[in-house]
């Protein structure tokens with residue numbers, strides 16, 4: 001191994017050689033001598049699959065004009081149009097779009113907005129309510145509100161953050177005990193991804209919304225992973241409306257790294273004033289990047305035109321059919337929600353070797369913790385999906 005790349009979440013001393021990708025098209029990744037279905041959509045973002053001609057063309061067309069201009073004192077049609085479109089797609093009062101370059105930063109911005117909302121109102125609130133097993137990113141504030149010792153064990157300090165399970169009784173108790181000390185409650189709605197593909201019921205979010213209203217707490221949905229259809233809803237925010245939503249991963253169809261934090265009118269208005277004191281002081285260099293805006297706009301257009309929600313429903317239907325009554329003594333649970341299929345193993349060591357096994361059978365897969373999963377591009381065919389599911393099962397036989 002003499003590469004100069006420092007890989008993520010990897011012990012570099014004994015890293016397994018990564019597969020070198022030379023081409024990609026549709027759901028397929030190509031190495032020099034293999035072709036494999038990407039069952040994880042390149043960390044859950046590549047919803048249209050690779051080399052979508054329309055998105056590629058939109059990026060090329062924008063690159064011929066300009067690839068980037070700063071979004072402070074300058075603006076451009078792509079950013080204006082994409083912000084408008086997002087605001088009209090998102091439910092209710094989620095109308096004010098702050099672009100940034102990654103999901104972690106979009107969560108940082110959301111937390112900053114929520115914190116400063118109360119500062120601007122002259123109220124003192126210093127605590128955050130979050131969920132056990134939550135993951136919100138790898139930057140410091142997101143690690144603090146997250147609850148993922150498996151990722152961030154080297155930095156376990158959690159100041160002013162309370163974690164509860166997705167349990168309505170615990171939720172009611174914590175609000176009763178200290179609801180007025182929270183400036184926000186932050187959740188990955190319906191599906192906790194990196195914390196172990198944990199799925200929970202919408203009734204928890206409905207009750208959280210009520211209690212946040214009652215105690216004046218801002219509700220943040222981190223939909224970096226769940227946004228754009230993954231749970232079978234375009235956004236979970238379509239079911240329960242948060243005060244702030246974070247979008248990333250699939251925002252550009254996965255073609256260029258970008259993210260957005262979208263705030264409600266109420267949050268936005270608390271930042272209006274006569275001087276900089278109440279303004280939001282944040283400004284990523286690459287916010288509103290023109291290539292990202294072009295990709296994002298085209299991605300949304302295709303999502304709507306090709307009725308992706310029905311494709312996702314179909315993926316869910318096929319997965320449920322293929323996994324009906326499926327049990328294996330090595331598995332604790334099999335879960336399906338939207339276009340997410342997760343097998344929870346009793347013993348994480350039993351997953352070692354699955355990646356090579358999948359590779360040999362023409363599938364790219366990546367397990368984490370004790371989870372074996374598929375989050376395929378929404379364009380996957382029935383035959384390809386069944387192949388992926390059968391391979392996941394075959395590992396245990």
Ligand SMILES: *Cc1c(COP(=O)(O)O)cnc(C)c1O
Nearest residue numbers: 102103104135136137193224225
């Ligand atoms: C991936 C993810 C993030 C972090 O996004 P990056 O673009 O990797 O910084 C934050 N929140 C959730 C829920 C995620 O799944």
